[in-house]
Amino acid sequence: MVDTLFADVSEYQVPVDDSYPYQVLSIRVSDGTYRDHNFARNYAWMRAALDSERMTFGIVYTYVRPNWLANANTVRAMIDAEGGLHRRVALMLDVESGGNPPGDGSAWINQLYWNLADYAGSPRRIIGYANAYDFWNMWRVRPPGLRVIAAGYGSNPNLPGQVAHQYTDGSGYSPNLPQGSPPFGRCDMNSADGLTPRQFAAACGITVNGGPLMALTDEEQAELLTKVREIWDQLRGPNGAGWPQLGQNSQGQNLTPVDAIAAIKDDVEGMLAG
Structure with a gap:
């Protein structure tokens, strides 16, 4: 079985460098x-x-x-200051009760979720992180289709929408798996069980098949395809069968604008020659 391992780091670790060995990385x-x-x-x-x-x-x-709102604005400003949101980056909400008001925080968490979904261009690019207790108690009402990285040291929570499992904080849980990564040393480590890096990316709303459309949001891709269809219709007519308003050729087929322009050119050349 293929699993995708990756580290989860912040300013508590050294900055990342080229010794990092994995295909995915999570940074605060x-x-x-x-x-x-x-x-x-x-x-x-x-x-x-x-x-x-x-x-x-x-x-x-x-x-x-x-x-x-201030939280969302901070995220946007910091990313924009460093070149903007890369097309192959997902945003994650780290939902933890530590230092937060007790009880259900769904109202304000979801406000943050939808604000950043608008920023990212698609809600599929916003995922969550929580342990089982905070998932069920602090985020009781969650957006549909939410993907989650579940924290559970020593056991797998298997939360709804789970795409990866944070199996250790680097202190020895799941000892058969890495407890850290270069250059950080011991740190939070995660496994997207049964998923290749590309499959894990796709589950988090990131397309990595290549091609210029990767740079566009879902809405921008839809707009582009609509405009391409409109251009096709104008050049070729409905269903590519030409425009009856322009007349027919010797086979009775409707002419396209290109055909009509060519016919006008022939007529003009004939008039000039005469």
């Missing part, structure tokens, strides 16, 4: 409005690694706080 951008001191360096490396195909996709996460 902020804790609410607190700006992670390593984000700029980590994100610059991530963008370069994605562009060079060294990595398949990346995750940028924020520890969620109730001042959701």
Whole structure:
């Protein structure tokens, strides 16, 4: 079985460098409005690694706080200051009760979710992170189709929508699996069980098949295809069968604008020759 392993790091670790061995990496951008001191360096490396195909996709996460709009604006501003949201980066909401109000925080968490979904161009590019307790108690009402990285040291929570499992904080849980990664040393480690890096990326709303359309959001792709269809219809007529308004050729087929222009050209040349 293929599993995709990856680290989850912040300013508590050293910045990432080319010794990092995995195809996916998760880095913190902020804790609410607190700006992670390593984000700029980590994100610059991530963008370069994605562009060079060294990595398949990346995750940028924020520890969620109730001042959701300021939280969202911090995430947007920090990413925009470092070149913008890369087309192969998903955003993750780190939902934890530590330091947050007790009880159900679904209202403000979902406000943050939809704000960042608008920023990313698709809700599929927004995933969640939580342990089982916080998932069920702090985020009781969740967006449809939400994908989740579930934290469970020593056991797999198997939460609804789970695409990966944070199996250790580097302190020895799941001892048969890596407890860290170069250059960080011991750190939070995750496994997308049974998924290749590309499959894991696809589950998080990231297309990595290549081609120029990768740079476009779903909405932009739909707009482009609509415009291509409109151009086709104008040039070839409905269903590519020409336009009856332009007349027919000797076989009785409707002419296209190109045919009509060619006929006009022939007529003009004939008039000039005469």
